[in-house]
Amino acid sequence: MTPSQTNPAGRTARHASETPETPETSETSANDSSGRASGPSGRARPPATPTAGGPQPPVDSAAWELLLPAASAPARARGRSLQAALREAVRSGRLAPDTRLPSSRDLAADLGVSRGLITEAYEQLTAEGYLRSGRGAGTWVGSAVRAARPRARDLAPRATGAHADFVAGTPDMSLFPRAAWAAAQRGVLAELPHHELGYPDPRGLPRLRTALAELLARRRGVVADPERIVVVSGVAQATTLLGFVLHARGMREVGVESPGSPQHDALYASAGVTTVPLPLDDEGLAVGPLRESGVRSVVTTPAHQFPTGIAYSARRRAELLDWARSVDGFVLEDDYDGDFRYDRAPVGALQGLDPERVAYAGSVSKSLAPGLRLGWLLVPEALAEDVVERKRTMDLGHPTLDQALFARFLERGDYDRQLRRCQRAYRERRDTLVSALEEHFPGAEVTGIAAGLHVIAALPDRYGPQERFLARVAAAGVAVRPLTDYAHARAGEGDRPGVRLVLGYAHLSPTRIRAGVRLMAEAVVADPR
Missing domain, CATH: 3.40.640.10 (Type I PLP-dependent aspartate aminotransferase-like (Major domain))
Structure with a gap:
């Protein structure tokens, strides 16, 4: 809030550089030309912890704007709301470290609240380490406080972003x-x-x-x-x-x-x-x-x-x-x-x-x-x-x-019904995948029993070596994993002429399965050897 703005009570807001006061500071403290509280000798008192870099930054008026909604909170919750708003202003960096704060009387007048609420807020945040104060030295944002950059990262397994994703292990969540x-x-x-x-x-x-x-x-x-x-x-x-x-x-x-x-x-x-x-x-x-x-x-x-x-x-x-x-x-x-x-x-x-x-x-x-x-x-x-x-x-x-x-x-009986629903869907998708492999990769052999949410596809030697095959389909936007990725001993596996793939299908619709196998086949055919 700038000096030209008025607070809810109609008072003109003081500039942030005016004299701050702690609860212990005399209400009659005078200002020197620098805006710092003066002692009996008239000399400016330094902050409790001296900081390098010369004059302290002024309080950003936008930081006080964060307090205005709290000042209008219901009476019983106003004190906690002011503390939370001031705490957030410090955490977010709107009130920078070593910033000098207005006196409790001045801030109370600006916000149109009782001085006791501001005093209580200053004391609470000083106890928590967000603020610091010294007798007669005013109240300051703690020098150790740094602006928080809250960021909730998502560490869940990511979709590959591929045009066709055959990585095994994921069911169809739309069947939930x-x-x-x-x-x-x-x-x-x-x-x-x-x-x-x-x-x-x-x-x-x-x-x-x-x-x-x-x-x-x-x-x-x-x-x-x-x-x-x-x-x-x-x-x-x-x-x-x-x-x-x-x-x-x-x-x-x-x-x-x-x-x-x-x-x-x-x-x-x-x-x-x-x-x-x-x-x-x-x-x-x-x-x-x-x-x-x-x-x-x-x-x-x-x-x-x-x-x-x-x-x-x-x-x-x-x-x-x-x-x-x-x-x-x-x-x-x-x-x-x-x-x-x-x-x-x-x-x-x-x-x-x-x-x-x-x-x-x-x-x-x-x-x-x-x-x-x-x-x-x-x-x-x-x-x-x-x-x-x-x-x-x-x-x-x-x-x-x-x-x-x-x-x-x-x-x-809901779980039994859900199992039957999944079995029907996954059986159809497995059949679709096997049929598409037969069409686009003649001679491919699907091994293992008719069960689960993935198949092992052994492709003929002409599609190898495996590393070359994997590079080509990856370039075409197809995500697959070879059987060797699941083995502990891999020495020499990549040099085999054939290709053995673990292909997951449960999370893909029949249409996407057919399109994905076709894309994989086109990538192999299109690459000159």
Whole structure:
């Protein structure tokens, strides 16, 4: 506010360079020619902390304009509003460090508020470090305060920006059942007892654990005791929980599939556990190298191995459990894409064969949406107590409203309907992708079972070498990842004449799938060799 402007009370605003006063400063202090408060001798008093650079900057009138709405706030809230507005003026840089402030009397007159409110605001912000003052020296913006540049960054995985994005791992979020979810939410808010909003059982609400036990026994053949189910924020948290528990039991290494999910390495590393890559064969994880590795726990995706797409054979499942018993170890089953089988009923979970040797994890990330951060972990009795205590110290339990909502969603059959809806959509998209590959890449072989949200496409040797192929399609705006990106040992893989791609399709419409494969083929044909 400039000297020509008037405040709400009709008084003419004083210029910002007039004498500031702290609550301790005499109301009769005089101004010298510099505008600083003078002592009895008439000499200008310096700020409490001397600063280099000569005269202090004047108060920007725009900074005081930030206080005007606060001055008009309801009487009971006016003091807090003034403090918040003044604090924001300092944080934003509108009041620069070492700026001298008007006296409490002058600012109160300018704003048309009581002097006591300004005095209280100055005292509060001085205590917080935003302002500083000294007896008879006035009030100043703290020299250590620097203008904040608030910026909320989004660290979520970004879309590639490609014309065609075949990167695997993303479901179609437009399939999320908004109407049914909203209805379940309304029902929960209407019926949830007040006491259930307290700190929850770290394992999860009994209602949800009971509903999950019924679902998993029916759909995945799991031996599901509600007392052994822990509700988690996705398979990632389940993996980390198990990592901490295994580490505490002296298991500092865990076997992982190669190729496999790169997330396992980072998640176990956060718990102090090292991953040991183990090879696959046509039936699943190769048992020979597993025995030779010396590990006592191994992570598997037996229903639909990620990323190769194979399903573990019955013989390999039995061999894996025999190994776990022989070393007094555990199999950690990530039921990746276990619900999405398109040519027959899904193979049951490995956990159903030996619940005391298998820890089983799943989530709704592909069936509903990854942003819900909702999953489950079924643990052997030997690990149950340790897992629950670790979960308790990690986050005190999963949010109650989310659990109650999902429990209602399960109980009313909405989740089964959602799974059927997703299966229909994803089956059509897989068929579209396979057909488009046959049309535009003659001789291409799609490997793995008809399941999940991605395929492995092995292209004929004439499209290689792989690095050259990837460079050409990337230049055309097609985002793809090769199978070698998921392997731990990559030496020499890029020199192979053929091309093996991991192609995700769930998030793409059939039209976009066809257009993307066509664009990829045109990029290969158009490039002279």
